[in-house]
Amino acid sequence: MSKSDMRRILVSGACGQIGSELTLALRERYGHENVVATGHRTKPSDKLCQSGPFEFIDVTRRETVEEVVEKYDIDTVYHLAAILSAVGEEKPHLAWEVNINGLYNILEVAREREMARVFCPSSIAVFGPETPRENTPQETVLRPRTMYGVTKVAGELLCNYYFKRFGLDVRGTRYPGIISSETLPGGGTTDYAVEIFYEAIRHQRYTCFLREDTVLPMMYMPDCIKATIDLMEADLSRLKHHADFNLAAMSFSPAELVAEIKKHIPEFTCEYQPDFRQAIADSWPRTIDDSAARQEWGWEPSYDLAAMTADMLEKLGQRIGSG
DSSP states (O other): OOGGGOOOEEEETTTSHHHHHHHHHHHHHHOGGGEEEEESSSOOOHHHHHTSOEEEOOTTSHHHHHHHHHHHTOOEEEEOOOOOHHHHHHOHHHHHIIIIIHHHHHHHHHHHTTOSEEEOOEEGGGOOTTSOSSSBOSSOOOOOSSHHHHHHHHHHHHHHHHHHHHOOOEEOEEEOEEEOSSSOOOSOTTTHHHHHHHHHHHTSEEEESSOTTOOEEEEEHHHHHHHHHHHHHSOGGGOSOOSOEEOOSEEEOHHHHHHHHHTTOTTOEEEEOOOTHHHHHHTSOSSBOOHHHHHHHOOOOOOOHHHHHHHHHHHHHHHHTOO
C-alpha cells in the first residue's frame, strides 16, 4: 500500500508502548491530520495530542469505534489496543474482553466499511511448552499457557478467517519483546529489558524478575516500527501468510544484557528474584525463524544487542539527565 493509497488511518492503543511511537511515525509518513490516535483511559502525551487528532474510544464498545471511523472516514486501522501477558494473567476476563471482543469489533467495522487494510499484531505468546524453543518455525504447535497467548492464537485465526471468508486485508506479525527509549511498557513478561536501562542510569542497580539465563526474542522499537509499516506496504500478491508472521531481531538473556550495559556503566549490578513471570517466559521460544517474513516482504532488522544498548543508554541518559 503506497502513501497515495492510504487516506485515513486509525491507531487503537495509541497511548501504549508501540502505539505512541508508531502513531508519530505514521503521521510523519502519511500526514499528521490523516492519522487519528485513539485511546481508552490513558491520558495522551502532549506530543501525541499536538501532532494530530486524538479521540477516546473503547474497543469493547463497538459504537465508540464506529463513531470515530465515521467522523474521520477511516480507511485503514492499526489495532494495537490489548491487555498484555502479565496483566492478562492477573485479569484473564479483561484480557479476553479486550483482546478478542475488541478485535472482533474492529474487524466487523472494517468489513462493513470495506476498509483497505487492518493491522493486528500477534505475539511470541502464541507459543507454548510443546513448541520448539530454538529457531521456532513459522508453522508449529500453538498451545500457550497464558490467557494473553490464548487470545493471540484466537486472534490470528480470526484475522486469517476474515481474509479468507470476507476478503478483508488483515496483516499481523508475532512481535517479540519490544524495547523502547520513549515509552514505558505496559505489563508484559519482557518488560525487564526496558526497566533495566532506567535503573542502570538512575541507580546503577536493578532487581530482575526473570532468571539470569532466560533467553527471549527481543526487538528494538525502530525495527518494530519499520517491520509494521513495511508489512502494511507490502504487495498483497507476495504474501502467502497474513496475520501470523514470525518476526525476529535478536535473542538474549538478562545476564547478557547486563554484561552489555556494564560496558557503558561498569559499576552497574543486577540481582535476580524470579516471580510468576518466569513461568510465562519458560513457555516461550528462545530464538525465532522469521524466514517467511524475510522472503515474502523483505524483512531485515537493523539493530543487534550492542547497537540497541548503546542507543538506549544515549537516549535515556539525555532525557533522564544522568548519562
